[in-house]
Amino acid sequence: MKELALACGLVLSIALVPAAAKTPVATGTGGAVATISEQASRSAMTILNGGGNAVDAAVAAAATLGVTDPFSCGIGGGGFMVIYLAKDKRVITIDHRETAPATATPALFQLDGKEIDFETAVASGAAVGVPGTVRGWHEALERYGSMRFKQVLAPAIEVATKGFKLNETFFHLASENERKFQQFRSTSELYLKDGKPLPAGTLLRNPGLAKAYREIAAGGVEAFYEGPIARAIVDAVRRPPVAPGKSVRSGAMTMVDLANYEARIRLPLHSTYRGYDLYGMPLPSSGGATVAEALNILEGYDLKSMPRAQAEHLYIEASRLAFADRNAYLADPEYLDAPLAGLLSKQYAAQRRRLIGARAAAQVAAGDPYVFQDDQSVPLRPQAQRMQPESAHTTHLTVSDKEGNVVSYTFTIESWGGSGIVVPGYGFILNNEMTDFDFSGPHPNVPEAGKRPRSSMAPTIALKNGKPAFSIGSPGGSTIITTVLQTIVNHIDLGMPMHEALDAPRISERNGAATSIEPGFPGSPQARALEAYGHRWEARPEEIGAANALVFNPDGTVTAVSEGKRHGVGTALVQRRGH
Numbered sequence: 001m002k003e004l005a006l007a008c009g010l011v012l013s014i015a016l017v018p019a020a021a022k023t024p025v026a027t028g029t030g031g032a033v034a035t036i037s038e039q040a041s042r043s044a045m046t047i048l049n050g051g052g053n054a055v056d057a058a059v060a061a062a063a064t065l066g067v068t069d070p071f072s073c074g075i076g077g078g079g080f081m082v083i084y085l086a087k088d089k090r091v092i093t094i095d096h097r098e099t100a101p102a103t104a105t106p107a108l109f110q111l112d113g114k115e116i117d118f119e120t121a122v123a124s125g126a127a128v129g130v131p132g133t134v135r136g137w138h139e140a141l142e143r144y145g146s147m148r149f150k151q152v153l154a155p156a157i158e159v160a161t162k163g164f165k166l167n168e169t170f171f172h173l174a175s176e177n178e179r180k181f182q183q184f185r186s187t188s189e190l191y192l193k194d195g196k197p198l199p200a201g202t203l204l205r206n207p208g209l210a211k212a213y214r215e216i217a218a219g220g221v222e223a224f225y226e227g228p229i230a231r232a233i234v235d236a237v238r239r240p241p242v243a244p245g246k247s248v249r250s251g252a253m254t255m256v257d258l259a260n261y262e263a264r265i266r267l268p269l270h271s272t273y274r275g276y277d278l279y280g281m282p283l284p285s286s287g288g289a290t291v292a293e294a295l296n297i298l299e300g301y302d303l304k305s306m307p308r309a310q311a312e313h314l315y316i317e318a319s320r321l322a323f324a325d326r327n328a329y330l331a332d333p334e335y336l337d338a339p340l341a342g343l344l345s346k347q348y349a350a351q352r353r354r355l356i357g358a359r360a361a362a363q364v365a366a367g368d369p370y371v372f373q374d375d376q377s378v379p380l381r382p383q384a385q386r387m388q389p390e391s392a393h394t395t396h397l398t399v400s401d402k403e404g405n406v407v408s409y410t411f412t413i414e415s416w417g418g419s420g421i422v423v424p425g426y427g428f429i430l431n432n433e434m435t436d437f438d439f440s441g442p443h444p445n446v447p448e449a450g451k452r453p454r455s456s457m458a459p460t461i462a463l464k465n466g467k468p469a470f471s472i473g474s475p476g477g478s479t480i481i482t483t484v485l486q487t488i489v490n491h492i493d494l495g496m497p498m499h500e501a502l503d504a505p506r507i508s509e510r511n512g513a514a515t516s517i518e519p520g521f522p523g524s525p526q527a528r529a530l531e532a533y534g535h536r537w538e539a540r541p542e543e544i545g546a547a548n549a550l551v552f553n554p555d556g557t558v559t560a561v562s563e564g565k566r567h568g569v570g571t572a573l574v575q576r577r578g579h
Helices: 002-011 038-049 054-068 118-122 133-144 154-162 168-176 178-182 185-191 207-219 221-225 228-238 255-259 287-298 308-329 346-353 479-493 498-503 525-531
Strands: 014-016 025-028 032-035 078-085 090-096 264-266 269-273 276-280 395-400 406-412 460-464 467-473 548-552 558-562 571-577
Touching: 032 038, 032 054, 032 548, 032 558, 038 054, 038 154, 038 395, 038 571, 054 078, 054 133, 054 154, 054 207, 054 395, 054 406, 078 133, 078 276, 078 460, 090 133, 133 221, 154 207, 168 178, 178 185, 207 221, 207 228, 221 228, 221 255, 228 255, 269 287, 276 287, 287 308, 287 346, 287 479, 308 346, 308 479, 308 525, 395 467, 395 548, 406 460, 406 467, 460 479, 467 479, 479 498, 498 548, 498 558, 558 571
Parallel strands: 025 571
Antiparallel strands: 014 571, 025 558, 032 395, 032 571, 078 090, 078 406, 090 264, 269 276, 276 460, 395 406, 460 467, 467 548, 548 558
């Protein structure tokens, strides 16, 4: 921690606002952070107080989340980072989504021509995509940060070494994954005792992950992609460390797959909504495009003047239409020329809008966006298919600094607990991102060598009059899109302060037979009002998302907002200058 202590001495004029743990809303005049983890938020603030910028702090928070929230994220996965650079007044994105190994084919999850069981596919070496997180962090720090791995990983190394006390949420998630974790020796040793999850209150240390972080801090990105960590990953994928009597499918990842992994610096997906410029992730994330299409549809309505139930009915139906197009057309842009110009056209949105009636629709068909772009070829117009199961388990964080830089970052290992495989000796869980591909085709999102599976992650930064207005993002698989969309509608159209927009009951329509809702929603006046429009709810309500946001206020202050009730309540922290 010597380097960090030296750095801290450079900015004695900046101090952390005194705050109790688990404070989901905070306002100040310097940098700010919102994450779902108290330790992660404090790691980010340590870096900001030490003179680091928002990118440095975001990596520090993410590394700490890999310790405290290992079932949703970590260096065994990948993600998408959206960055606003205040000096240049521009937005860039870093795509470090996992890729399919070079041996992958569209039949990856088939046996004798038939799709295998989804849960069987998840808990396997075959489910593991080439991890992109460390390469993404490296690109972010090298291009836009002011610190290096040695500094930004120091807080996470300390948490992993000294340990942290498990809360009820951690215990609950481990309990959900008990059977999966029992299949793997290395995972059972870390997260189970006598085959059962460690109880809340247990002090959990992760010396293996601390070792991995120290090796990356000393050797840089190559330590992960070419050194002993890489060999341990390949061994775990090809020969999963199964417990006695257990058997799972093996994978075919190689050292060459890891050494060849590249992150992508991509232009953000830009759209507009009621005077805001929205910047999100482009493909292979479907999040930015689907949120933008739904907002384009909603822009034709004066939602502010409507009763809440009518506005929410229109939100649900716009989401249904946008998801029909998302499921049909979107995938890795290096393998498919998706009709993005058409999908994002305001004229196309007007056509789709005409399909919304006074009653809830059943499942709807994809539209034809090709008519609305200058496409002289004869493009394939795929038919909408059933939506492939997609994990609802990821994490999102957001950070700003005193210079005005902003990071909105979503990263994941896919399902809760990923593939279930902890890399022996290194304490991190490998992703099951390959199951984000469609298991059979023809479809744009089938597995192929080197391909990135379609994602729903939707880290977003909104500007107004050329300046940051807010950032927003969430975990939740395909419900990420609806969480971001609904929060934006709540905030801009329904006039809710961001903390109320985040805490409002979530309603997620993804062109399915019924709409997803949260516990406590059925039977409520809000639910009954929507039922009058013909809406039907899924039988098993579940918590949707764990969002984090920043709001840049007109008076120059920034408000950090995390969940006020979901996922054990998040932690928002801010700085104050001159104290």
